[in-house]
Every structure is written in C-alpha cells, then in structure tokens.
Amino acid sequence: MGRKFFVGGNWKCNGTIEEVKKIISILNGGDVPSSDVVEVVVSPPYVFLPLVKSELRPDFHVAAQNCWVKKGGAYTGEISAEMLVNLDIPWVIIGHSERRALLGETNEFVGDKVAYALSKGLKVIACVGETLEQREAGSTMEVVAAQTKAIAEKISDWSNVVIAYEPVWAIGTGKVATPAQAQEVHADLRGWLSSNVSAEVAESTRILYGGSVNGANCKELAAQPDVDGFLVGGASLKPEFIDIIKAAT
Numbered sequence: 001m002g003r004k005f006f007v008g009g010n011w012k013c014n015g016t017i018e019e020v021k022k023i024i025s026i027l028n029g030g031d032v033p034s035s036d037v038v039e040v041v042v043s044p045p046y047v048f049l050p051l052v053k054s055e056l057r058p059d060f061h062v063a064a065q066n067c068w069v070k071k072g073g074a075y076t077g078e079i080s081a082e083m084l085v086n087l088d089i090p091w092v093i094i095g096h097s098e099r100r101a102l103l104g105e106t107n108e109f110v111g112d113k114v115a116y117a118l119s120k121g122l123k124v125i126a127c128v129g130e131t132l133e134q135r136e137a138g139s140t141m142e143v144v145a146a147q148t149k150a151i152a153e154k155i156s157d158w159s160n161v162v163i164a165y166e167p168v169w170a171i172g173t174g175k176v177a178t179p180a181q182a183q184e185v186h187a188d189l190r191g192w193l194s195s196n197v198s199a200e201v202a203e204s205t206r207i208l209y210g211g212s213v214n215g216a217n218c219k220e221l222a223a224q225p226d227v228d229g230f231l232v233g234g235a236s237l238k239p240e241f242i243d244i245i246k247a248a249t
C-alpha cells in the first residue's frame, strides 16, 4: 500500500482574524483531490486554533505549531498537549528548527515531547533538518539521524508520526533544496528507519519536505520517490497552497 500524500501548511504569521478567515475561505473553496489521495493539515497560531477548527472544511485538519509538556508541574504559558486534546485538535508540529535554535530545544527534549504528545492521543509532525554550516561540513545525515534517533529512542508506535525534513537554510529564505537534494536526504532517512527501527516503519512513515515550497517547485519535488508531501510556510497563506495540494501524487 502506498503512503498517502500529506500537505501541511504552517501559518507562521502575525495574522489577524480577518486574514485567517480569508485563508479559510480560500481553502474551503479549493478544488483539491479527495482525502483518500491527500491528507491536508493546516497549522495556525495557537489563538486561532478554535476558529480554524470550527470553520475549516471537514476534509482538512488542524495542527498546533507546538505543545508544551508538563515538566515539574509548570507550563510556559503555551498550549499543552492536554489542552489540544480538549480542543479536539488532532495534530501538533514538534521540533521545528526555530524552536531548536531560538529556544534551545535539544534532540532529547524533542524526543520527550513527541512521546508525550503521542501518549495523549495527538498525531505528530516531527521536524528534523540541518543548518547550512552542517550541510557545508558534510554532516547533514549525521545531524538528521541523531535527531531521528532521539525520537526513536522514546517511542515504539510510529503510526501517528510524520517526519518533516527541513533544511534550515531553506526556511523562509526563498532558497529551496533541489529535488535531488531532498530525495537524497529522504532516502537516507528512510534507510535509517529501516536499519534502526523496522522495514515496516520505514515503508509506512511519511517523510515531508519543508523549505520554500511553492506552486512552481512542488510538482518536481513531489515526483521524488521518497518525498511524501510537504510542510509549507509562506505559500500556505496564499491561494497557491491549493496548487501545492494538487501536486499530490
């Protein structure tokens, strides 16, 4: 059985209710393949989660951009896994590079958060990826394997995990990995899963590409055998997000 194509939209915006409602309207009017062909999940800033959940078309789903885990009884004021469950928000993005770089989220902490979110019944988009310096040093796969290992050490059930490979140097920069670069890392990552987790997990786990995906480059990226979809930034706030969903193969 093939892996269902997955398109996530990460609405990293300082938006207003009016802007969010406009995006919802664009999505609700979009002519896209059925949910049997492509799984669509959009991730607004926390404050808009209930609004998007209530107004978004039923064949699209909602994710939070992070969740906090109860550590020593304190929350950071962000949204917790338990609150997402209470709000009936099924997905959460964990380990985004901006949190790793700016908030010091370590590989182990990301692994703990993935395990905790899964334990509460959430589905997780787990982000991994290297910086430009790490790529130029030739350590891309070493970095991505270590990030994935930290997750693999904390979970046993991968059925609710999607991995998003984000070359940090392509996020919000307009630089995009070439299809060959994306395919190489995705294939190596799938090989790592096969060797270190299981052939079944390697075969069934969707690996998304994220980093300046747009309506112009999505088709060629989607044609790569180990690219199972996208986690889209800026373009997910625009009508071209419908075109990216249509790139589903």
Ligand SMILES: CCCS(=O)(=O)CCC(=O)O
Pocket: 010, 096, 127, 164, 165, 166, 170, 171, 172, 173, 209, 210, 211, 212, 213, 231, 232, 233, 234
């Ligand atoms: C894997 C995360 C990708 S993302 O959500 O940061 C969007 C990347 C972009 O800005 O194009």
